[in-house]
Each structure stands twice: as structure tokens, then as C-alpha cells.
Amino acid sequence: METRSSMSRSLHTNRDFEKLEPYEGKPSCTVLRGEEGSNALDLPDRPADMEQRNGRAVRKGNTVKLWGNNTVDVVIYGTEKTLDAYKFNLLKNKQMFINQINNGTIAVRRIDEDAMDEDNGMNFAEFVALLSGNTDLLEKTKLDNKIMQLEKEQAIFKKDRIRAERKIAANQEDMIKAESAAERMTQDWEYIxxxxxxxxxxxxxxxxxxxxxxxxxxxxxxxxxxxxxxxxxxxxxxxxxxxxxxxxxxxxxxxxxxxxxxxxxxxxxxxxxxxxxxxxxxxxxxxxxxxxxxxxxxxxxxxxIAKLESEIPTLETIIARKWSKADELARLKQECNALQHRIDESMKEAERTQPVLSGHEAGDKAA
Structure with a gap:
């Protein structure tokens, strides 16, 4: 019986193992039987592809798991402070967005793409805005993120208030039923x-x-x-x-x-x-x-009845509350609209000032 280390060496040198189907037109880097793990040098565009590729090494039938404490290694390579970090994060957010839609827990139909790297704290939109050289784009990106967070808070606030309103209505309905039942039971007891x-x-x-x-x-x-x-x-x-x-x-x-x-x-x-x-x-x-x-x-x-009545004052307090950040959200939206208008005007100005090449000049430029 081969040990895990000797089998691992044979896996790296043996090219006669059965190959899986190609992934996106490329030869697969995993094998069906005797796979020590998964090594990925590139990232797919869909979370399902990532799960499928990793699953090829960890699924049932991999004999290496018999010698590796029922575990295999899944190794994914990436470089810090590059777009690799953004793509990893993009895959994570795609899967999060899919889970939120499937579970019905999403508040708004936008998600924050988060930071590209934990050190520089920039997301992809900020990165693009910075490379464009237009500070208005960068400022608008930051405003969009703040607006999105406030809209999420506002959605949660509204959901809590709606839930409280429905709970009060349900409590009142249950109280009416309980009072009616108590009255009828009292009538029967008095008869007996x-x-x-x-x-x-x-x-x-x-x-x-x-x-x-x-x-x-x-x-x-x-x-x-x-x-x-x-x-x-x-x-x-x-x-x-x-x-x-x-x-x-x-x-x-x-x-x-x-x-x-x-x-x-x-x-x-x-x-x-x-x-x-x-x-x-x-x-x-x-x-x-x-x-x-x-x-x-x-x-x-x-x-x-007493328990249902005791819950109503707390629920009424929730309904009576006002969201304290409504003015801030309105102000940020107004600033964002002004920035968007300024960006649109600057783009129109750039188009007007761009020189038009003649046919001969365009051919030379292309050459």
C-alpha cells in the first residue's frame, strides 16, 4: 500500500490518469481517481464553476481521501494588491447575492462590492474612478456607497415598522377571539x-x-x-x-x-x-x-389577553419611531445628482473638444 507522500509524487509525474472533461476549453488540472487535491491558477466567472472545480477533488470516489484522513487539499493562487483580490471578492459577493435572493433576505437590489484588498481599502469602482483621473467619479462612487448603506438601514427600519403593525393587528384579532371564548365559557360555567x-x-x-x-x-x-x-x-x-x-x-x-x-x-x-x-x-x-x-x-x-395587551405598547413605540437619517439620505442623493450632472457635462465637453481626424490621418494613426 502506498503512503500519501509517495502517492502524491506519483500523481505529479504520472500523465496517464483519466482526465476529466475540459473546463472552458482548457485541459482540466484535476483527475477523477487518485486526486491529491485541486490547484487552480485562474478564477472562473461564476460561483457555481468554482464549486464544481473544487468538488472534483473532494467528491466521493477519490481514493486519496482514504490515506489523507478523508481530506484533500484545494489550493487557489492569487497575488495581493492586484485584481485577483477583486475577482475573489466578486465571486464571494455574487454567491452572497444569489443566496440573498433565494432566501428572500435582501433589502435592496444592490450589493456593495467591498474592498479590493484589505490593506488599501478600495473597491473596484473606486479603483476605476482613480485611474480615470476624474475626482468627481471617485467622489460619486463614495457617495453611492454611503447612499446604499443608508438605504439598507432605511429598508430594515421600514420592515421593522411593518412587522410591528402586523403584529398589533394580529394581537388585536387574537384578543377579540380570546375575549369571545372567555365570555362563552363563562356563560357555560354559569349554566352548569x-x-x-x-x-x-x-x-x-x-x-x-x-x-x-x-x-x-x-x-x-x-x-x-x-x-x-x-x-x-x-x-x-x-x-x-x-x-x-x-x-x-x-x-x-x-x-x-x-x-x-x-x-x-x-x-x-x-x-x-x-x-x-x-x-x-x-x-x-x-x-x-x-x-x-x-x-x-x-x-x-x-x-x-393580558399577555397580548402587554405587547402592544412596545409595538406602538416601534411604529411611532422616526428614522433619524432621512435628512442625511436626502442630502447625499442631492449631492450625488449634482455630481452626476457635472460628470455628464464634463464628458460632453470632452467629446466636443476631441479632434476629428481626416481619412488620411486616420489611416496613418491606425498604421
Whole structure:
């Protein structure tokens, strides 16, 4: 078995390995099997090409990874303080821009190309402006960058305010629903506490049955009933008892759920899931057990309302805020427009003053 070092030397000298398809018309610098790593002397124009070229060395099937701790070397060459740094950064920003669009997280449809080099702190637009010899171009580039950053901040500020407005609307809607539910539950609880009649569960087909017989019949219904519609099966304290079948997403029967309907129209499950207790006598008393939980359910709605109300003042503060940099942004845009007008005028002046060559002179110039 060859070691990693000896295999590496053989890879550099052996030219009979299977070559991959050419990259942009050039012979590929990687091989499919036994590739030690990737060495790139040039940079592609698209991030996907960079990932594809690097992936040729690291993908599954590279036998060198068996001797290299499942790792390979990806080496990319570049020179500091040259356009190589700009191209690396351009690839990074292209991929960032693509990810922002795919994820829906981009605030504005412009991105800062950042600095060409971490030492000189110039981006490509500033570099071009400096080489042109026109200081107005350089100044406008700097203004454009400042405007873009402020527009990003403004977009985030507006997004926070819109989110706060929607949250207030949702809280108010939830508060109305919670208040309505609490009122209806209170109405049902008042009915139950003031009811003086018979509190025995009575089924329609077993009107005079004992508690055990009633519970046994409820268990039979639980096992045999199959109907997605809510059906009334009996009464308790003047309230209707109902059952309906639940099905999963595939249409397969899941379980039967028992309900007791209050005078307000709200329906309360037996326990949490709607399933009956194991004992027959306990099953016959499920309506009473379900209704006894009403005070706790009412308190939960009150707590929900209080929590939603407590969030509104903070959200209103966010909506009432004003963006402090609006005047600065307007001023910078005005200065940028003035610079652009000045640049346009200077370009027109340069075109007017440029000498026009005759046909003979143009031929000599070309020669």
C-alpha cells in the first residue's frame, strides 16, 4: 500500500490518469481517481464553476481521501494588491447575492462590492474612478456607497415598522377571539353551576341505563362508530353529547372523539384528546369531568389577553419611531445628482473638444 507522500509524487509525474472533461476549453488540472487535491491558477466567472472545480477533488470516489484522513487539499493562487483580490471578492459577493435572493433576505437590489484588498481599502469602482483621473467619479462612487448603506438601514427600519403593525393587528384579532371564548365559557360555567336538574349521562338508545351500562355503551360506540360528521348520542344536564370520527391525512381511521356542547355553542372534548377513560363508570361521567375544567380554561384566556395587551405598547413605540437619517439620505442623493450632472457635462465637453481626424490621418494613426 502506498503512503500519501509517495502517492502524491506519483500523481505529479504520472500523465496517464483519466482526465476529466475540459473546463472552458482548457485541459482540466484535476483527475477523477487518485486526486491529491485541486490547484487552480485562474478564477472562473461564476460561483457555481468554482464549486464544481473544487468538488472534483473532494467528491466521493477519490481514493486519496482514504490515506489523507478523508481530506484533500484545494489550493487557489492569487497575488495581493492586484485584481485577483477583486475577482475573489466578486465571486464571494455574487454567491452572497444569489443566496440573498433565494432566501428572500435582501433589502435592496444592490450589493456593495467591498474592498479590493484589505490593506488599501478600495473597491473596484473606486479603483476605476482613480485611474480615470476624474475626482468627481471617485467622489460619486463614495457617495453611492454611503447612499446604499443608508438605504439598507432605511429598508430594515421600514420592515421593522411593518412587522410591528402586523403584529398589533394580529394581537388585536387574537384578543377579540380570546375575549369571545372567555365570555362563552363563562356563560357555560354559569349554566352548569346554576343547573338543579338531573346530572346523569343519558344515551338516546339507553335512556334508563345504569352508569356502568352507559359507560359500556360509550366504549362500544368508541370502537364501532365510523362517521366524520358530528352526531348527537345523548344528553347531560340538558346539554347535548356528541361523537365524531377523526381520520389521518391518508384517510385512515384514527379515533372517535366525544364532546359535550355548552349553551354557548362551544364543544368541549372528553379530557384533552377526546378519548374515553378506561373504566365504564368513569366514562359515563366524562361530561361532568370535561365541564369542571371550565374555570381553568377561562383563566387561560384571561392570561392570553393580558399577555397580548402587554405587547402592544412596545409595538406602538416601534411604529411611532422616526428614522433619524432621512435628512442625511436626502442630502447625499442631492449631492450625488449634482455630481452626476457635472460628470455628464464634463464628458460632453470632452467629446466636443476631441479632434476629428481626416481619412488620411486616420489611416496613418491606425498604421
Amino acid at each position: 353551576t346554576s343547573y338543579t336538574g338531573d346530572r346523569t349521562t343519558r344515551l338516546l338508545n339507553l335512556a334508563q341505563a345504569t352508569a356502568e351500562e352507559t359507560g359500556r355503551e360509550l366504549h362500544r360506540i368508541s370502537k364501532t362508530y365510523r362517521n366524520g360528521a358530528i352526531s348527537t348520542i345523548g344528553t347531560y344536564a340538558g346539554l347535548n353529547l356528541s361523537v365524531y370520527s377523526e381520520y389521518d391525512m391518508g384517510g385512515t381511521f384514527y379515533r372517535n372523539t366525544f364532546l359535550v356542547e355548552g349553551v354557548s355553542g362551544l364543544k368541549y372534548r372528553c379530557g384533552i384528546s377526546g378519548a374515553l377513560p378506561l373504566g365504564f363508570v368513569e366514562s359515563s361521567r366524562y361530561p361532568q369531568a370535561a365541564l369542571e375544567k371550565l374555570p381553568g380554561m377561562i383563566e387561560e384566556q384571561r392570561q392570553k
